[in-house]
Amino acid sequence: MPFFEAIRLALQQIRVQKLKSFFTLTGVMIGVTFLIAVVSIVGGMSRYMTDQVVGKIMAVNSFELRHRPNINMGEMTEERWRELARRQRIRETDVQPVAEALPPDVKWAVVGQDNLSAQSRYVAKPRQVMTFTVSEDYFDIKKMAPVNGRLFSPQEFERGMPVIVIGQDVADYFFPSLDPVGRELVVRGLPYTVVGVMEKQGSAFGISFDKFIIGPHKSSLNRYVNAHGVIDAMMIQTPSREGMLSTMESVRQVMRARHHLRPNQKDDFELETSDSALEFWNKVKSYLVFAGVALPAIGLVVGAIVIMNIMLVAVAERTREIGIRKSLGARRRDIMSQFLVESATLSTVGAAFGVAAGFAFAKLIAAVTPLPAAVELWSVLLGIGIGAGVGIVAGVYPASRASRLDPITALRAE
Amino acid sequence: MSQDIVRDSLEAPLGATAERQAVVGEAGATPGSDWVIVTRGIKREYDMGGEVVRALRGVDLAIRRNEYVAIMGPSGSGKSTLMNVIGCLDTPNAGEYWLNGTQVSKMSDDQLARVRNKEIGFVFQTFNLLPRASALHNVELPLVYAGVPGEERRRRANEALEKVQLGGRVDHRPNELSGGQRQRVAIARALVNNPSILLADEPTGNLDSATSEEIMKVFESLADQGQTVIMVTHEPDIAAHARRIIVLRDGLVASDERRSTFVEKLGLPA
Numbered sequence: 001m002p003f004f005e006a007i008r009l010a011l012q013q014i015r016v017q018k019l020k021s022f023f024t025l026t027g028v029m030i031g032v033t034f035l036i037a038v039v040s041i042v043g044g045m046s047r048y049m050t051d052q053v054v055g056k057i058m059a060v061n062s063f064e065l066r067h068r069p070n071i072n073m074g075e076m077t078e079e080r081w082r083e084l085a086r087r088q089r090i091r092e093t094d095v096q097p098v099a100e101a102l103p104p105d106v107k108w109a110v111v112g113q114d115n116l117s118a119q120s121r122y123v124a125k126p127r128q129v130m131t132f133t134v135s136e137d138y139f140d141i142k143k144m145a146p147v148n149g150r151l152f153s154p155q156e157f158e159r160g161m162p163v164i165v166i167g168q169d170v171a172d173y174f175f176p177s178l179d180p181v182g183r184e185l186v187v188r189g190l191p192y193t194v195v196g197v198m199e200k201q202g203s204a205f206g207i208s209f210d211k212f213i214i215g216p217h218k219s220s221l222n223r224y225v226n227a228h229g230v231i232d233a234m235m236i237q238t239p240s241r242e243g244m245l246s247t248m249e250s251v252r253q254v255m256r257a258r259h260h261l262r263p264n265q266k267d268d269f270e271l272e273t274s275d276s277a278l279e280f281w282n283k284v285k286s287y288l289v290f291a292g293v294a295l296p297a298i299g300l301v302v303g304a305i306v307i308m309n310i311m312l313v314a315v316a317e318r319t320r321e322i323g324i325r326k327s328l329g330a331r332r333r334d335i336m337s338q339f340l341v342e343s344a345t346l347s348t349v350g351a352a353f354g355v356a357a358g359f360a361f362a363k364l365i366a367a368v369t370p371l372p373a374a375v376e377l378w379s380v381l382l383g384i385g386i387g388a389g390v391g392i393v394a395g396v397y398p399a400s401r402a403s404r405l406d407p408i409t410a411l412r413a414e
Numbered sequence: 415m416s417q418d419i420v421r422d423s424l425e426a427p428l429g430a431t432a433e434r435q436a437v438v439g440e441a442g443a444t445p446g447s448d449w450v451i452v453t454r455g456i457k458r459e460y461d462m463g464g465e466v467v468r469a470l471r472g473v474d475l476a477i478r479r480n481e482y483v484a485i486m487g488p489s490g491s492g493k494s495t496l497m498n499v500i501g502c503l504d505t506p507n508a509g510e511y512w513l514n515g516t517q518v519s520k521m522s523d524d525q526l527a528r529v530r531n532k533e534i535g536f537v538f539q540t541f542n543l544l545p546r547a548s549a550l551h552n553v554e555l556p557l558v559y560a561g562v563p564g565e566e567r568r569r570r571a572n573e574a575l576e577k578v579q580l581g582g583r584v585d586h587r588p589n590e591l592s593g594g595q596r597q598r599v600a601i602a603r604a605l606v607n608n609p610s611i612l613l614a615d616e617p618t619g620n621l622d623s624a625t626s627e628e629i630m631k632v633f634e635s636l637a638d639q640g641q642t643v644i645m646v647t648h649e650p651d652i653a654a655h656a657r658r659i660i661v662l663r664d665g666l667v668a669s670d671e672r673r674s675t676f677v678e679k680l681g682l683p684a
Contacts, residue, residue: 005558012546016546320542323542324542324543324555325555325559326527327503327542328530328556328559328603329528329530329531329532329556329559329607330527331523331527331528331559332524333524334559408498408503408504411538411542
């Protein structure tokens with residue numbers, strides 16, 4: 001029996017018995033719906049974490065030398081906490097030796113950061129802003145550009161002039177309906193001239209990435225950000241992803257030497273990459289994907305049992321038809337494949353509805369929450385594949401029963 | 415209808431056992447090419463809840479190509495079992511069955527299916543059409559299992575329906591057709607794969623007498639065109655359409671006669 005013939009027959013069967021088919025398909029449909037929805041939501045969250053959260057904090061192909069990890073998303077044991085607390089800070093004196101160990105095409109920048117209260121003459125209430133003090137290559141590494149005004153000149157960096165660039169939120173809050181460029185923002189009693197407003201960075205989990213001010217590392221602003229001689233991070237960017245690991249290793253060796261670590265001692269500093277920041281998330285994601293696959297599996301098992309049951313009924317109801325087909329020359333495998341294709345088609349149609357429902361569900365989640373829904377092609381294919389698989393598995397027993405029917409007995413059936 | 419129409423191949427009525435065996439031949443021997451069916455001592459027993467029913471008790475039969483044969487007998491005579499064996503739906507417990515020079519009595523299920531598909535066209539009392547399929551699709555079915563491609567399948571099915579004067583009803587479903595039309599669809603289906611034998615089981619059993627006549631005319635003309643027709647019936651006036659009548663009784667051949675003899679005995683109009 002040609003394959004398409006069998007499919008056409010199966011679809012006709014579904015059309016004839018719409019309600020029965022619908023109930024039959026519910027199990028598979030729900031299973032696949034969940035599969036698609038969970039995979040899409042997890043996929044969406046994953047993209048969100050990668051692009052919006054870590055991607056905004058970390059630059060491309062970059063790592064940061066820090067004394068503690070900046071992005072903490074893992075579980076924190078007391079032991080680890082103590083170990084982190086004992087660590088010594090990265091110092092300004094570390095910068096030169098590390099920079100000397102870097103290949104020539106690698107960019108680096110010193111970064112200090114803290115939350116400080118800022119004030120302007122245009123708004124009565126002061127407000128906390130994330131304050132960064134950075135060295136020259138910072139904007140280049142982070143690919144940040146001003147939408148209004150300019151970045152710092154080499155002289156401003158070198159002399160540590162009291163100038164800042166600010167984020168969109170800072171501009172909006174402190175300079176309502178004013179052009180902030182050329183105006184002053186006061187931090188800890190000292191005025192800083194705004195020279196540029198940076199392009200919008202967006203937000204993650206409702207936390208804005210635009211509530212910042214950035215000043216030259218050598219400016220007086222750094223005094224309030226870091227204690228004397230200390231830096232928060234050294235940001236290092238390699239031209240390609242391949243070069244990153246060896247560069248990290250060079251930096252590690254320099255720092256271990258400077259901290260006089262013995263070979264058996266662990267690093268007492270952090271080389272943070274976007275991957276290491278995402279490590280915990282990836283762990284969570286694998287649990288979610290597992291749940292997203294395991295839970296629908298229950299639905300699919302139920303779906304398979306229902307389909308098997310329905311197919312047994314179908315075989316019983318159509319005994320006569322099987323007899324007729326056999327008398328006309330259908331072999332066992334013809335009858336077998338007819339019923340297998342029928343149950344696979346039934347189940348695949350259910351899976352297709354499930355894919356559509358899962359897709360809609362994911363889009364709904366995306367519409368009502370900030371999470372983007374990324375419907376992954378592989379999950380759609382997997383869903384359809386599972387549908388066909390469930391149908392075939394569930395159909396084997398009924399189909400083999402049908403194929404073994406005795407033609408004479410079958411022809412006599414009512 | 416004149417006696418002359420009876421195929422010349424049938425030289426003598428095969429009444430006596432010895433004569434019959436002479437025609438049927440020795441066990442194991444391949445029959446000559448003009449014999450479409452040869453059975454030698456076919457036995458078929460069923461176990462019906464501990465009780466052994468001996469439906470066929472050694473049937474010897476030889477049917478030539480182009481014969482038009484009726485198999486008669488009262489209920490329980492074994493005629494249905496014989497039809498199932500001849501139609502390759504059932505295999506005998508003992509004996510040989512040669513169809514077209516091939517021994518089919520030892521074949522597997524799937525080989526039998528192949529033989530049913532290629533060599534045998536069934537016409538049933540209850541038509542046995544697929545209720546949800548169009549006349550055309552019903553007629554196409556044997557070709558589907560023969561692996562004939564779609565285009566050619568439809569062409570041949572259409573031709574077969576034309577032959578039984580149903581060219582205008584190819585898209586009708588069985589429930590949209592009259593009994594006679596349904597049986598003609600079944601005949602078209604039986605013939606579409608050019609089988610060696612057309613095997614009809616009480617083909618008029620569910621039809622009124624006018625329609626029965628109409629169907630019998632179809633068989634008549636098929637036989638005239640050289641189609642081998644074997645018909646199982648318990649109605650003498652239907653059997654009288656055939657040119658040779660085999661009567662079974664208690665699982666054995668009771669008589670095997672030309673129509674003229676049969677008609678004379680029963681006093682039917684010739």
